[in-house]
Amino acid sequence: MDSKWMLAEMTQPAAETALGKGTAILVTGSVEQHGGHLPLGTDAIAALTIxxxxxxxxxxxxxxxxPVGVAPYHLPWAGSLTLRPETLIALMVDVCGGLAAAGVRRILVxxxxxxxxxxxxxxxxxMQRQxxxxxIVAESHVITNSLYPDEMEFTHAGAMETAAVLAHDPGLVDIDQLTGGDPVNExxxxxxxxxRxxxxxxxxxxxxxxGTGWYxxxxxxxxxRAREIIEEVADHIVTSMDEISTALVDRQPEPEEEER
Structure with missing residues:
Protein backbone atom coordinates (compact mmCIF):
# COMPACT_ATOMS: atom_id res chain seq x y z
CA MET A 1 0.00 0.00 0.00
CA ASP A 2 1.39 3.40 -1.01
CA SER A 3 1.99 5.37 2.17
CA LYS A 4 2.62 8.76 0.55
CA TRP A 5 -0.26 10.19 2.59
CA MET A 6 1.35 9.37 5.95
CA LEU A 7 2.10 12.72 7.59
CA ALA A 8 5.06 11.34 9.54
CA GLU A 9 6.74 10.33 6.28
CA MET A 10 6.32 13.75 4.65
CA THR A 11 8.83 16.58 4.63
CA GLN A 12 7.76 19.73 6.44
CA PRO A 13 6.97 21.67 3.24
CA ALA A 14 4.95 18.74 1.89
CA ALA A 15 3.06 18.45 5.18
CA GLU A 16 2.29 22.17 5.18
CA THR A 17 0.81 21.89 1.70
CA ALA A 18 -1.22 18.79 2.57
CA LEU A 19 -2.60 20.21 5.81
CA GLY A 20 -3.31 23.51 4.11
CA LYS A 21 -6.03 21.81 2.08
CA GLY A 22 -8.04 21.73 5.30
CA THR A 23 -8.69 18.05 6.00
CA ALA A 24 -6.75 15.47 8.02
CA ILE A 25 -7.33 11.87 9.11
CA LEU A 26 -6.77 10.40 12.57
CA VAL A 27 -6.66 6.64 13.12
CA THR A 28 -7.66 4.76 16.28
CA GLY A 29 -7.30 1.03 16.79
CA SER A 30 -6.10 -1.40 19.42
CA VAL A 31 -3.34 -3.84 20.31
CA GLU A 32 -5.02 -6.95 21.68
CA GLN A 33 -5.17 -10.70 21.24
CA HIS A 34 -6.76 -12.10 18.09
CA GLY A 35 -6.10 -15.81 18.48
CA GLY A 36 -3.14 -17.56 16.92
CA HIS A 37 -3.92 -16.54 13.34
CA LEU A 38 -4.06 -12.72 13.45
CA PRO A 39 -1.61 -10.13 14.80
CA LEU A 40 -2.12 -8.22 18.03
CA GLY A 41 -2.40 -4.98 16.07
CA THR A 42 -5.28 -6.16 13.89
CA ASP A 43 -7.56 -3.27 14.86
CA ALA A 44 -4.84 -0.67 14.31
CA ILE A 45 -3.86 -2.27 10.99
CA ALA A 46 -7.48 -2.36 9.83
CA ALA A 47 -8.11 1.29 10.65
CA LEU A 48 -4.89 2.42 9.00
CA THR A 49 -5.51 0.33 5.87
CA ILE A 50 -8.91 1.92 5.39
CA PRO A 67 -1.96 1.99 17.77
CA VAL A 68 -2.98 1.23 21.37
CA GLY A 69 -6.60 1.78 22.31
CA VAL A 70 -8.96 1.21 25.22
CA ALA A 71 -9.06 -2.56 25.71
CA PRO A 72 -8.69 -3.47 29.40
CA TYR A 73 -10.81 -6.61 29.01
CA HIS A 74 -8.13 -8.21 26.79
CA LEU A 75 -5.34 -7.86 29.38
CA PRO A 76 -5.61 -11.49 30.59
CA TRP A 77 -3.75 -12.38 27.35
CA ALA A 78 -0.06 -11.48 27.24
CA GLY A 79 0.72 -8.86 24.61
CA SER A 80 -2.60 -7.06 24.91
CA LEU A 81 -2.21 -3.39 25.83
CA THR A 82 -4.60 -0.66 26.89
CA LEU A 83 -4.90 3.07 27.39
CA ARG A 84 -7.09 4.77 29.94
CA PRO A 85 -10.02 6.49 28.21
CA GLU A 86 -8.78 9.88 29.35
CA THR A 87 -5.39 9.17 27.76
CA LEU A 88 -6.91 8.52 24.34
CA ILE A 89 -9.10 11.61 24.65
CA ALA A 90 -6.09 13.74 25.61
CA LEU A 91 -4.08 12.41 22.65
CA MET A 92 -6.86 13.32 20.24
CA VAL A 93 -7.31 16.82 21.65
CA ASP A 94 -3.59 17.57 21.84
CA VAL A 95 -2.94 16.42 18.27
CA CYS A 96 -5.91 18.47 17.10
CA GLY A 97 -4.22 21.62 18.37
CA GLY A 98 -1.37 21.27 15.89
CA LEU A 99 -3.78 20.49 13.08
CA ALA A 100 -5.94 23.52 13.76
CA ALA A 101 -2.87 25.75 13.89
CA ALA A 102 -1.87 24.45 10.45
CA GLY A 103 -5.24 25.37 8.97
CA VAL A 104 -7.10 22.07 9.24
CA ARG A 105 -10.82 22.58 9.73
CA ARG A 106 -12.20 19.10 9.06
CA ILE A 107 -10.93 15.95 10.77
CA LEU A 108 -11.96 12.39 9.98
CA VAL A 109 -11.41 9.84 12.75
CA MET A 127 -11.69 18.69 19.89
CA GLN A 128 -14.57 20.75 18.56
CA ARG A 129 -14.99 22.65 21.81
CA GLN A 130 -11.33 23.61 22.06
CA ILE A 136 -16.49 13.26 11.52
CA VAL A 137 -16.15 9.75 12.96
CA ALA A 138 -16.12 6.63 10.78
CA GLU A 139 -16.67 3.40 12.71
CA SER A 140 -15.06 1.33 9.98
CA HIS A 141 -15.79 -2.06 11.56
CA VAL A 142 -19.48 -1.17 11.76
CA ILE A 143 -19.46 -0.02 8.13
CA THR A 144 -17.83 -3.25 6.96
CA ASN A 145 -20.41 -5.37 8.72
CA SER A 146 -23.36 -3.22 7.61
CA LEU A 147 -22.31 -3.37 3.94
CA TYR A 148 -21.77 -7.15 4.03
CA PRO A 149 -23.73 -8.54 7.01
CA ASP A 150 -23.71 -12.13 5.77
CA GLU A 151 -20.12 -12.17 4.56
CA MET A 152 -18.39 -9.98 7.15
CA GLU A 153 -19.64 -11.31 10.46
CA PHE A 154 -19.41 -9.00 13.50
CA THR A 155 -17.27 -11.41 15.51
CA HIS A 156 -13.78 -11.20 17.02
CA ALA A 157 -10.83 -12.39 14.88
CA GLY A 158 -13.29 -13.82 12.36
CA ALA A 159 -13.81 -13.14 8.64
CA MET A 160 -14.17 -9.37 8.93
CA GLU A 161 -10.95 -8.76 10.82
CA THR A 162 -9.09 -11.35 8.76
CA ALA A 163 -10.18 -9.52 5.61
CA ALA A 164 -8.82 -6.22 6.91
CA VAL A 165 -5.40 -7.72 7.62
CA LEU A 166 -5.34 -9.62 4.31
CA ALA A 167 -5.95 -6.35 2.48
CA HIS A 168 -2.95 -4.84 4.25
CA ASP A 169 -0.44 -7.71 4.25
CA PRO A 170 -1.43 -11.35 3.67
CA GLY A 171 1.81 -12.43 5.32
CA LEU A 172 0.42 -11.33 8.69
CA VAL A 173 -2.39 -13.90 8.54
CA ASP A 174 -1.36 -17.39 9.64
CA ILE A 175 -4.30 -19.70 9.03
CA ASP A 176 -2.02 -22.68 9.80
CA GLN A 177 -2.02 -21.50 13.42
CA LEU A 178 -5.81 -21.41 13.53
CA THR A 179 -6.96 -23.19 16.66
CA GLY A 180 -10.47 -23.86 17.80
CA GLY A 181 -12.29 -20.70 18.75
CA ASP A 182 -15.58 -20.57 20.58
CA PRO A 183 -18.68 -21.66 18.62
CA VAL A 184 -19.93 -18.72 16.57
CA ASN A 185 -23.44 -18.90 18.01
CA GLU A 186 -22.11 -18.81 21.59
CA ARG A 196 -27.32 -4.00 23.97
CA GLY A 211 -13.34 -18.32 26.58
CA THR A 212 -10.72 -18.91 23.88
CA GLY A 213 -10.49 -15.18 23.12
CA TRP A 214 -11.96 -15.38 19.64
CA TYR A 215 -14.81 -16.70 17.52
CA ARG A 225 -12.21 -10.41 -1.91
CA ALA A 226 -10.69 -8.72 1.13
CA ARG A 227 -9.19 -5.97 -1.02
CA GLU A 228 -12.51 -5.41 -2.81
CA ILE A 229 -14.35 -5.05 0.47
CA ILE A 230 -11.87 -2.60 1.98
CA GLU A 231 -12.00 -0.44 -1.17
CA GLU A 232 -15.78 -0.34 -0.95
CA VAL A 233 -15.64 0.59 2.73
CA ALA A 234 -13.37 3.51 1.82
CA ASP A 235 -15.80 4.57 -0.92
CA HIS A 236 -18.66 4.50 1.58
CA ILE A 237 -16.75 6.71 4.01
CA VAL A 238 -15.94 9.29 1.34
CA THR A 239 -19.53 9.39 0.10
CA SER A 240 -20.80 9.76 3.66
CA MET A 241 -18.34 12.58 4.38
CA ASP A 242 -19.61 14.49 1.35
CA GLU A 243 -23.24 13.93 2.36
CA ILE A 244 -22.58 15.06 5.93
CA SER A 245 -20.60 18.13 4.90
CA THR A 246 -23.33 19.18 2.46
CA ALA A 247 -26.11 18.62 5.00
CA LEU A 248 -24.32 20.57 7.71
CA VAL A 249 -23.96 23.65 5.50
CA ASP A 250 -27.73 24.05 5.56
CA ARG A 251 -27.92 23.53 9.30
CA GLN A 252 -25.46 26.10 10.53
CA PRO A 253 -27.01 28.54 13.02
CA GLU A 254 -27.12 32.14 11.95
CA PRO A 255 -24.30 34.15 13.54
CA GLU A 256 -25.49 36.33 16.37
CA GLU A 257 -25.41 40.04 15.68
CA GLU A 258 -23.01 41.95 17.82
CA GLU A 259 -24.54 44.44 20.19
CA ARG A 260 -23.76 48.03 19.33
Whole structure:
Protein backbone atom coordinates (compact mmCIF):
# COMPACT_ATOMS: atom_id res chain seq x y z
CA MET A 1 0.00 0.00 0.00
CA ASP A 2 1.39 3.40 -1.01
CA SER A 3 1.99 5.37 2.17
CA LYS A 4 2.62 8.76 0.55
CA TRP A 5 -0.26 10.19 2.59
CA MET A 6 1.35 9.37 5.95
CA LEU A 7 2.10 12.72 7.59
CA ALA A 8 5.06 11.34 9.54
CA GLU A 9 6.74 10.33 6.28
CA MET A 10 6.32 13.75 4.65
CA THR A 11 8.83 16.58 4.63
CA GLN A 12 7.76 19.73 6.44
CA PRO A 13 6.97 21.67 3.24
CA ALA A 14 4.95 18.74 1.89
CA ALA A 15 3.06 18.45 5.18
CA GLU A 16 2.29 22.17 5.18
CA THR A 17 0.81 21.89 1.70
CA ALA A 18 -1.22 18.79 2.57
CA LEU A 19 -2.60 20.21 5.81
CA GLY A 20 -3.31 23.51 4.11
CA LYS A 21 -6.03 21.81 2.08
CA GLY A 22 -8.04 21.73 5.30
CA THR A 23 -8.69 18.05 6.00
CA ALA A 24 -6.75 15.47 8.02
CA ILE A 25 -7.33 11.87 9.11
CA LEU A 26 -6.77 10.40 12.57
CA VAL A 27 -6.66 6.64 13.12
CA THR A 28 -7.66 4.76 16.28
CA GLY A 29 -7.30 1.03 16.79
CA SER A 30 -6.10 -1.40 19.42
CA VAL A 31 -3.34 -3.84 20.31
CA GLU A 32 -5.02 -6.95 21.68
CA GLN A 33 -5.17 -10.70 21.24
CA HIS A 34 -6.76 -12.10 18.09
CA GLY A 35 -6.10 -15.81 18.48
CA GLY A 36 -3.14 -17.56 16.92
CA HIS A 37 -3.92 -16.54 13.34
CA LEU A 38 -4.06 -12.72 13.45
CA PRO A 39 -1.61 -10.13 14.80
CA LEU A 40 -2.12 -8.22 18.03
CA GLY A 41 -2.40 -4.98 16.07
CA THR A 42 -5.28 -6.16 13.89
CA ASP A 43 -7.56 -3.27 14.86
CA ALA A 44 -4.84 -0.67 14.31
CA ILE A 45 -3.86 -2.27 10.99
CA ALA A 46 -7.48 -2.36 9.83
CA ALA A 47 -8.11 1.29 10.65
CA LEU A 48 -4.89 2.42 9.00
CA THR A 49 -5.51 0.33 5.87
CA ILE A 50 -8.91 1.92 5.39
CA UNK A 51 -7.67 5.41 6.30
CA UNK A 52 -4.95 5.27 3.65
CA UNK A 53 -7.49 4.34 1.00
CA UNK A 54 -9.69 7.23 2.07
CA UNK A 55 -6.63 9.50 2.00
CA UNK A 56 -5.99 8.62 -1.65
CA UNK A 57 -9.54 9.60 -2.53
CA UNK A 58 -9.71 12.92 -0.68
CA UNK A 59 -5.98 13.77 -0.74
CA UNK A 60 -5.69 14.26 3.01
CA UNK A 61 -2.78 13.29 5.28
CA UNK A 62 -3.08 10.42 7.76
CA UNK A 63 -1.68 11.30 11.16
CA UNK A 64 0.15 9.11 13.64
CA UNK A 65 -1.73 8.83 16.91
CA UNK A 66 -1.36 5.58 18.88
CA PRO A 67 -1.96 1.99 17.77
CA VAL A 68 -2.98 1.23 21.37
CA GLY A 69 -6.60 1.78 22.31
CA VAL A 70 -8.96 1.21 25.22
CA ALA A 71 -9.06 -2.56 25.71
CA PRO A 72 -8.69 -3.47 29.40
CA TYR A 73 -10.81 -6.61 29.01
CA HIS A 74 -8.13 -8.21 26.79
CA LEU A 75 -5.34 -7.86 29.38
CA PRO A 76 -5.61 -11.49 30.59
CA TRP A 77 -3.75 -12.38 27.35
CA ALA A 78 -0.06 -11.48 27.24
CA GLY A 79 0.72 -8.86 24.61
CA SER A 80 -2.60 -7.06 24.91
CA LEU A 81 -2.21 -3.39 25.83
CA THR A 82 -4.60 -0.66 26.89
CA LEU A 83 -4.90 3.07 27.39
CA ARG A 84 -7.09 4.77 29.94
CA PRO A 85 -10.02 6.49 28.21
CA GLU A 86 -8.78 9.88 29.35
CA THR A 87 -5.39 9.17 27.76
CA LEU A 88 -6.91 8.52 24.34
CA ILE A 89 -9.10 11.61 24.65
CA ALA A 90 -6.09 13.74 25.61
CA LEU A 91 -4.08 12.41 22.65
CA MET A 92 -6.86 13.32 20.24
CA VAL A 93 -7.31 16.82 21.65
CA ASP A 94 -3.59 17.57 21.84
CA VAL A 95 -2.94 16.42 18.27
CA CYS A 96 -5.91 18.47 17.10
CA GLY A 97 -4.22 21.62 18.37
CA GLY A 98 -1.37 21.27 15.89
CA LEU A 99 -3.78 20.49 13.08
CA ALA A 100 -5.94 23.52 13.76
CA ALA A 101 -2.87 25.75 13.89
CA ALA A 102 -1.87 24.45 10.45
CA GLY A 103 -5.24 25.37 8.97
CA VAL A 104 -7.10 22.07 9.24
CA ARG A 105 -10.82 22.58 9.73
CA ARG A 106 -12.20 19.10 9.06
CA ILE A 107 -10.93 15.95 10.77
CA LEU A 108 -11.96 12.39 9.98
CA VAL A 109 -11.41 9.84 12.75
CA UNK A 110 -11.26 6.28 11.38
CA UNK A 111 -11.84 3.84 14.23
CA UNK A 112 -11.81 0.04 14.22
CA UNK A 113 -12.35 -0.98 17.83
CA UNK A 114 -15.60 -1.01 19.79
CA UNK A 115 -13.79 -0.31 23.03
CA UNK A 116 -12.62 3.05 21.66
CA UNK A 117 -16.04 4.31 20.66
CA UNK A 118 -17.05 6.11 23.89
CA UNK A 119 -13.62 7.77 24.18
CA UNK A 120 -13.53 8.71 20.49
CA UNK A 121 -16.91 10.43 20.76
CA UNK A 122 -15.89 12.33 23.87
CA UNK A 123 -12.54 13.19 22.28
CA UNK A 124 -14.23 14.44 19.12
CA UNK A 125 -16.57 16.61 21.18
CA UNK A 126 -13.66 18.09 23.12
CA MET A 127 -11.69 18.69 19.89
CA GLN A 128 -14.57 20.75 18.56
CA ARG A 129 -14.99 22.65 21.81
CA GLN A 130 -11.33 23.61 22.06
CA UNK A 131 -10.49 24.12 18.38
CA UNK A 132 -12.23 25.54 15.27
CA UNK A 133 -12.72 22.14 13.62
CA UNK A 134 -15.50 19.83 12.51
CA UNK A 135 -14.93 16.17 13.41
CA ILE A 136 -16.49 13.26 11.52
CA VAL A 137 -16.15 9.75 12.96
CA ALA A 138 -16.12 6.63 10.78
CA GLU A 139 -16.67 3.40 12.71
CA SER A 140 -15.06 1.33 9.98
CA HIS A 141 -15.79 -2.06 11.56
CA VAL A 142 -19.48 -1.17 11.76
CA ILE A 143 -19.46 -0.02 8.13
CA THR A 144 -17.83 -3.25 6.96
CA ASN A 145 -20.41 -5.37 8.72
CA SER A 146 -23.36 -3.22 7.61
CA LEU A 147 -22.31 -3.37 3.94
CA TYR A 148 -21.77 -7.15 4.03
CA PRO A 149 -23.73 -8.54 7.01
CA ASP A 150 -23.71 -12.13 5.77
CA GLU A 151 -20.12 -12.17 4.56
CA MET A 152 -18.39 -9.98 7.15
CA GLU A 153 -19.64 -11.31 10.46
CA PHE A 154 -19.41 -9.00 13.50
CA THR A 155 -17.27 -11.41 15.51
CA HIS A 156 -13.78 -11.20 17.02
CA ALA A 157 -10.83 -12.39 14.88
CA GLY A 158 -13.29 -13.82 12.36
CA ALA A 159 -13.81 -13.14 8.64
CA MET A 160 -14.17 -9.37 8.93
CA GLU A 161 -10.95 -8.76 10.82
CA THR A 162 -9.09 -11.35 8.76
CA ALA A 163 -10.18 -9.52 5.61
CA ALA A 164 -8.82 -6.22 6.91
CA VAL A 165 -5.40 -7.72 7.62
CA LEU A 166 -5.34 -9.62 4.31
CA ALA A 167 -5.95 -6.35 2.48
CA HIS A 168 -2.95 -4.84 4.25
CA ASP A 169 -0.44 -7.71 4.25
CA PRO A 170 -1.43 -11.35 3.67
CA GLY A 171 1.81 -12.43 5.32
CA LEU A 172 0.42 -11.33 8.69
CA VAL A 173 -2.39 -13.90 8.54
CA ASP A 174 -1.36 -17.39 9.64
CA ILE A 175 -4.30 -19.70 9.03
CA ASP A 176 -2.02 -22.68 9.80
CA GLN A 177 -2.02 -21.50 13.42
CA LEU A 178 -5.81 -21.41 13.53
CA THR A 179 -6.96 -23.19 16.66
CA GLY A 180 -10.47 -23.86 17.80
CA GLY A 181 -12.29 -20.70 18.75
CA ASP A 182 -15.58 -20.57 20.58
CA PRO A 183 -18.68 -21.66 18.62
CA VAL A 184 -19.93 -18.72 16.57
CA ASN A 185 -23.44 -18.90 18.01
CA GLU A 186 -22.11 -18.81 21.59
CA UNK A 187 -19.72 -15.94 20.91
CA UNK A 188 -22.43 -14.00 19.10
CA UNK A 189 -24.83 -14.53 22.00
CA UNK A 190 -22.22 -13.36 24.50
CA UNK A 191 -21.28 -10.30 22.46
CA UNK A 192 -24.93 -9.38 21.94
CA UNK A 193 -25.36 -9.05 25.69
CA UNK A 194 -22.67 -6.36 25.86
CA UNK A 195 -23.84 -4.70 22.63
CA ARG A 196 -27.32 -4.00 23.97
CA UNK A 197 -28.21 -0.32 23.86
CA UNK A 198 -31.06 -0.20 26.38
CA UNK A 199 -29.93 -2.03 29.52
CA UNK A 200 -26.51 -3.64 29.35
CA UNK A 201 -23.55 -4.88 31.42
CA UNK A 202 -20.07 -3.40 31.07
CA UNK A 203 -17.48 -5.95 29.99
CA UNK A 204 -14.82 -6.86 32.55
CA UNK A 205 -13.05 -9.70 30.73
CA UNK A 206 -13.38 -10.80 27.10
CA UNK A 207 -13.66 -14.39 28.31
CA UNK A 208 -17.23 -13.43 29.23
CA UNK A 209 -17.79 -13.42 25.45
CA UNK A 210 -15.41 -16.16 24.27
CA GLY A 211 -13.34 -18.32 26.58
CA THR A 212 -10.72 -18.91 23.88
CA GLY A 213 -10.49 -15.18 23.12
CA TRP A 214 -11.96 -15.38 19.64
CA TYR A 215 -14.81 -16.70 17.52
CA UNK A 216 -15.80 -16.49 13.87
CA UNK A 217 -14.87 -17.89 10.45
CA UNK A 218 -11.46 -16.44 9.53
CA UNK A 219 -10.85 -19.02 6.80
CA UNK A 220 -13.94 -17.97 4.81
CA UNK A 221 -12.35 -14.96 3.05
CA UNK A 222 -9.54 -14.67 0.50
CA UNK A 223 -7.13 -11.85 -0.32
CA UNK A 224 -8.81 -10.70 -3.53
CA ARG A 225 -12.21 -10.41 -1.91
CA ALA A 226 -10.69 -8.72 1.13
CA ARG A 227 -9.19 -5.97 -1.02
CA GLU A 228 -12.51 -5.41 -2.81
CA ILE A 229 -14.35 -5.05 0.47
CA ILE A 230 -11.87 -2.60 1.98
CA GLU A 231 -12.00 -0.44 -1.17
CA GLU A 232 -15.78 -0.34 -0.95
CA VAL A 233 -15.64 0.59 2.73
CA ALA A 234 -13.37 3.51 1.82
CA ASP A 235 -15.80 4.57 -0.92
CA HIS A 236 -18.66 4.50 1.58
CA ILE A 237 -16.75 6.71 4.01
CA VAL A 238 -15.94 9.29 1.34
CA THR A 239 -19.53 9.39 0.10
CA SER A 240 -20.80 9.76 3.66
CA MET A 241 -18.34 12.58 4.38
CA ASP A 242 -19.61 14.49 1.35
CA GLU A 243 -23.24 13.93 2.36
CA ILE A 244 -22.58 15.06 5.93
CA SER A 245 -20.60 18.13 4.90
CA THR A 246 -23.33 19.18 2.46
CA ALA A 247 -26.11 18.62 5.00
CA LEU A 248 -24.32 20.57 7.71
CA VAL A 249 -23.96 23.65 5.50
CA ASP A 250 -27.73 24.05 5.56
CA ARG A 251 -27.92 23.53 9.30
CA GLN A 252 -25.46 26.10 10.53
CA PRO A 253 -27.01 28.54 13.02
CA GLU A 254 -27.12 32.14 11.95
CA PRO A 255 -24.30 34.15 13.54
CA GLU A 256 -25.49 36.33 16.37
CA GLU A 257 -25.41 40.04 15.68
CA GLU A 258 -23.01 41.95 17.82
CA GLU A 259 -24.54 44.44 20.19
CA ARG A 260 -23.76 48.03 19.33
Missing amino acids: ALRVAERIEAPVLPLS VNWHEGNTPSVRLGADE HPVRV GTKGHALFR RDVFPVMKDFREVA GSPDSVNEA
